[in-house]
Amino acid sequence: MSSKRFDQAKPFLTLGIIMLGWLMLPVAVKSFLRVSFAELQAPGQVTASYVRDLQQFWADRTHSKDELIEAARDLRHVYAGYEFQAQRTEAQQAEIDRLERLLHLPSNPRYRYEPARVCRRDLSGWWQQLTVRKGSNYDIPVGAPVVYAGGVVGRVREVRLYEADVDLVSSPQLRLAATFDDDTRPVSYQGRSNPPLAPARGLVEFVPPDIVIYSTAPRRLVTSGLGEFPAGLTIGYVSRLDTSPDGLFQSGEVTLDPRLTELMEVTVLVPLPPG
């Protein structure tokens, strides 16, 4: 009778031992297990990503020569515009450097631009992350800003040998210092829990009460330059602000670019050492 009882209790006893053992395990061991299992899965994820690229390559091959010539012509126009802008940026950067030297100002942080393919999108209700196909093999540091053509993508949270996890700007774990594009006062931005079958959203808080936004003319929210992100990168658009109960500040919802959930390629800004 007692043996039968013990047999029935054995699974729960085992569960108790496993849980107790796991809770008492040092964090270093847990981290080691985490990294080991992630590296074990990395080849599978990266291979799937390369297979998708190959699939895209064969899909692109089906385009006719006329279509390709047309696309190349359009790209030449865009390229000419960007080349002109690049020259202007270079001249402005030289001017900034000259003024910094003249006024003995600390220089702005500089970055190396590391393009990376997205190999996994993992956007659930409680976390929003991307995995990119470059890691410590490309010297990507934890906390590095990640951007794309539409502005901020997020921040590198974890780096492995061949991959890095990026917390998306829509993730509730990500908080940034931001400003409105024609105002210098900093406000707080944080990702929100995202609704089903709808684009991602964020929340802007601590907005001074004199800032007015009309729903017909949404205002652009950009990075403030405080923290690891360079200033002026688009976070999203705010179309309405509500005053907080104490009347001191306003808060509102930030509409994020829907392209964030479809990203195939991003750029990691790797900070360069000063000087």
Added chain:
Amino acid sequence: MYRRWLIVFASTLLLWSLVGQLNHCLAPYSVFISAGGLMVTFAALRLNLRNGLTATILIALAVDSVEPVPAVGHHLLYGPHLLLFTTAHVFIFHLRTRFPREEVLFALGTALVANLGMSLGLFFIYVELAAPSASGTAALRMLADLGWSQLFILVTAPWFFSLQQRALELCNFDLSEENHRFY
């Protein structure tokens, strides 16, 4: 020599990577599939405690390794999937003798119930403990994702159970042996 837990772990890892690919494709539609219930059901219903729990622990560690670690207060809670998967495994294992555990229909029902429990568990850990201010929208999203996940399990569970059973048979393991060896 192949081990039972290794075969079940490998096939579950295949399912996990397929779910990952599906989530990658569904991301633009704000849909997320979680199939935790399906991952533990076969091991809990058909294998003995040692083999089944080993496979479940390994797959839980694999899932935990690529998902963010929730921060509860100032502490990081490592292994939320490990805690949920092993708990679900033990509960299914404890109850399995009372039911026709070799029936696909029963296994399917078990996977659906386990998935429901795990989704609630994850919601509790990631939202109620880690970010309680966001629980309203997160609950709505969780309900929607749970609906899609249950639909996914309903469609794929018979194939997945069959895959695991065939994989064990190919390696000359007799599952009827497991019916007599519980622990």
